[in-house]
Amino acid sequence: MSQTKKNETTSASPRPKSGDSQNRRTAIILAGVVLVLILAIVGIIGYPIYVAPFRRTxxxxxxxxxxxxxxxxxxxxxxxxxxxxxxxxxxxxxxxxxxxxxxxxxxxxxxxxxxxxxxxxxxxxxxxxxxxxxxxxxxxxxxxxxxxxxxxxxxxxxxxxxxxxxxxxxxxxxPKSAEHVHLYVITVATQKEAENIRARWAAGANFTDLAKELSLDTAAGQNGGELGWFPKGGVLTSQIEFQAFELSTGNVSEPLPMISEEQQSDGSTAPTIVGYNLLLVTERANRELDANALQVLRSKVxxxxxxxxxxxxxxxxxxxxxxxxxxxxxxxxxxxxxxxxxxxx
Missing domain, CATH: 1.10.4030 (Triger factor/SurA peptide-binding fold)
Known part of the structure; x- marks a missing residue:
């Protein structure tokens, strides 16, 4: 009798409908698809911003x-x-x-x-x-x-x-020797001053006397503007070297601006003209490089x-x-x- 009741009780328990189980599986699958789509969208949006730029060559x-x-x-x-x-x-x-x-x-x-x-x-x-x-x-x-x-x-x-x-x-x-020029210079503040000095030289004034009188480079000025012998190849600044080796012996260059990187009010730097040079080459010759020139040229070789x-x-x-x-x-x-x-x- 008790066994019969137990069977009746068991048979009376509600069974899950097959449709409910199928709906749950469908919901889980849909949720997974949505999650994958969301991740894909995030990846598509984020990759060009957060990954791709750092991988670019x-x-x-x-x-x-x-x-x-x-x-x-x-x-x-x-x-x-x-x-x-x-x-x-x-x-x-x-x-x-x-x-x-x-x-x-x-x-x-x-x-x-x-x-x-x-x-x-x-x-x-x-x-x-x-x-x-x-x-x-x-x-x-x-x-x-x-x-x-x-x-x-x-x-x-x-x-x-x-x-x-x-x-x-x-x-x-x-090479342990190179073409050299014997260089003289007069340094002034403005282009107008340089033009006036060059005009005086062209009219017959002596370059060394003008250097002693007017050059802002007092050390060179005391020596009549003489800087010494300089080789071709990078001991001089590129601008001065180009002009010096293009200049014919005994001639004075046009005013040559001196460019310096000066700090601006916003903290940046910009090329600024800080003066003008007049160059004179009195001699040129192939000479052995001195110790200073060798050191400079070796450092930049x-x-x-x-x-x-x-x-x-x-x-x-x-x-x-x-x-x-x-x-x-x-x-x-x-x-x-x-x-x-x-x-x-």
Missing amino acids: IITVDNVTIRMDYFLKRIKLSGSDPIGMITQLTNDQIVKLGAPQYGISVTPQDIDQNLRSIFQGQSGNASGTPSEPEFKEWYRQRINESGLSDAEYRDIITIEIFRSRLQGYLADIM VDDWISTQRENYNIKWQGLHNGFDSETYAWIKYQMAKGQPKSTQ
């Missing part, structure tokens, strides 16, 4: 590409202006690609040795050998502080070694070499849309102002 040198995220890291690390950094990274790749043609190479052991030398110098233990744990901890901190990966940091060291060895090679083969090599490489500067334009420059400055984003991988 900003520099190409032959087959080497540099992305925006790395570019931003390097600006943050050095504090450089975007234009200065894009030039530096381009030049770095020219050095890295071009140095091997002279038999210059850099091995992983060279990089390790260079890093250990840096560590020893910073630790104040120039003669002792640092322990491996000390070195690893120092290197770990360097990586963390720089925001770079191990590979990125070692690549910077690689390029520094390439540049140093290339400089040594080019300095060794650099890599930069001079890079300027001759650029045409051998396919170099492109790219930006967000239409090359490295003002919009890209402003976007980079904005990213630096708000803090550099992490790498997008």
Whole structure:
């Protein structure tokens, strides 16, 4: 009897309708589809703003590409202006690609040795050998502080070694003599003053007497405007060198403006005329380079070499849309102002 009641009770319990179960499954599926669509929309909207710009290639040198995220890291690390950094990274790749043609190479052991030398110098233990744990901890901190990966940091060291060895090679083969000019100068404040002095010289006045009387450069003025012998190749500023070596012997140049980058009220700098020079070349000859000229020319031999090599490489500067334009420059400055984003991988 009790078994019969139990069966009756069991059979009396309501069973879920198959339609209700199907509706629940449909609702779950629809909710999943909606969620996927929402995520897709967020991705479609967010990717061009928060991901894509950092993955864009900003520099190409032959087959080497540099992305925006790395570019931003390097600006943050050095504090450089975007234009200065894009030039530096381009030049770095020219050095890295071009140095091997002279038999210059850099091995992983060279990089390790260079890093250990840096560590020893910073630790104040120039003669002792640092322990491996000390070195690893120092290197770990360097990586963390720089925001770079191990590979990125070692690549910077690689390029520094390439540049140093290339400089040594080019300095060794650099000519030890060059064309020189014996240069005199009168410096004044305005173009009108310079024109009047040149007119007096043209009328027969002695240049050295005019320099002693009127030049604002008192040191040179006391010597009649004499600056000395200067070689061609970069010891003088590019503007003065061009004029001096174009000038015929015994002639005085037209007034030559002196350009300086002066700070403006808004904190920026702008080229400003700060005076005028009159140049006189009294002699020219091929002479041996003195110690000062050798030092100056050796210090810039890599930069001079890079300027001759650029045409051998396919170099492109790219930006967000239409090359490295003002919009890209402003976007980079904005990213630096708000803090550099992490790498997008």
